[in-house]
Amino acid sequence: MEHDSPELMAGREHRASMVQDLRKMELVRDRLESLEQLVGSLPEGHNTRMLLENMHLNRALRVVEGDLATLRDTLLYPRDS
Numbered sequence: 001m002e003h004d005s006p007e008l009m010a011g012r013e014h015r016a017s018m019v020q021d022l023r024k025m026e027l028v029r030d031r032l033e034s035l036e037q038l039v040g041s042l043p044e045g046h047n048t049r050m051l052l053e054n055m056h057l058n059r060a061l062r063v064v065e066g067d068l069a070t071l072r073d074t075l076l077y078p079r080d081s
Helices: 006-041 047-054 057-076
Strands: none
Touching: 006 047, 006 057
């Protein structure tokens, strides 16, 4: 029975960590989208709406979506070392 090399094992662990990060980032994206929907349901001038609008959720969502795309590309098309 062959044993995996330390490099191969480290690569698998790194990939598993990246997949876990991807899942967490998808949860963050989903929650930001939910918050944006909630903001839209509140009346103009509502204190909570103004607070959430001032947090620039749309900007945060764009950054998270960009990071997700980068991470997916890295997982799908890994570079050889």
